[in-house]
Amino acid sequence: MQFRMLGPLQMYDDRRRAVTELTSPMQQRLLKALLAHPNTLVPTAALVRELWGGRPPDKTGNALQAHASRLRRAMERAEPGGPGAARLVARDAGYLLRVGPEELDSARFRLGARRARALAGSDPEEAGLLLRQALGRWRGDALAGPRGPAADALAVVLEQERLGALEAVFELALLTGQHRRIVPELREAVLAHPARTRFREQLGRALAGPHRTPPADGGRTLRPVPPSPGDDAGSGRDDRGSGADRDGGGELDRLRALVERIASDQHALRSAIAQLSELVGRTAA
Secondary structure (H helix, E strand, O other): OEEEOOOOOEEEEOOOOEEEOOOOHHHHHHHHHHHOOOOOOEEHHHHHHHHHOOOOOOOHHHHHHHHHHHHHHHHHHHOOOOOHHHHEEEEOOEEEEOOOHHHEHHHHHHHHHHHHHHHHOOOHHHHHHHHHHHHOOOOOOOOOOOOOHHHHHHHHHHHHHHHHHHHHHHHHHHHOOOHHHHHHHHHHHHHHOOOOHHHHHHHHHHHHOOOOOOOOOOOOOOOOOOOOOOOOOOOOOOOOOOHHHHHHHHHHHHHHHHHHHHHHHHHHHHHHHHHHHHHHHHHHO
16 A cells, blocks of 8 residues: 555555545544654654644543544555555554655655666666656645644755755756746746746746756847858958868857857756755755
8 A cells, every 4th residue: 555645645445446545534643643754653642743743632532542543544545455554553642653665655755766866977868757657646735634733844855955956957848948838837937936046047948948057147148150251341350261270169159159069068957966965865864
């Protein structure tokens, strides 16, 4: 079974390809609190805060036990013939949820980011594809719906990881010359996250086109252009220069363009690897 946290909370049975969603807000809060600390004993007091905040009901222990029992039954229905109720372990001090790393969509997302980082230096195009596949696991805001403080904190961390992966995807796309393709996505990202300066910088580079750095003045800087055939008329200069001179100037322009392209590629590759390293570092922390 998969516990899907990258969007509204879902339990997904791989064998039946069936999705189960919890309709009870209290059961959602309880499962999200346990998923925030998988395979770890979560103290009763912490679970009480997750479910009721500062206003716990009378006989809190009995109320928590009742919600845990309902959650067990829901997991049994979501995973017929599987671990089901055995996943949720009651202890004197609290509750523990048994979950394998492959059963968390957040773990699969992070694994995709690590694989992309390993490939970024040698195959940036494949690394970008891996990151897009990882981002494809997102169905909306992480842990959307009713949740307590621990789930709130986890949702913030996951969202930062998603945005970091998205920045890395755009960086790899710029590196591999996919400037025009990502312009609509970058515009959407800038509108959704206006304070995220990285998206704005990447949009400027995408609009500038491959191997060109957008000028700081927004593109108003004039670039030197080759003279037109009539530019030398009346100058008093013999414009019947040698073909070697003309070819030499053209070769120099090509060399300059090549140097700019190499420098741009190196910068983009360093940026993409740095972004992926930061993302992987956060997930490993």
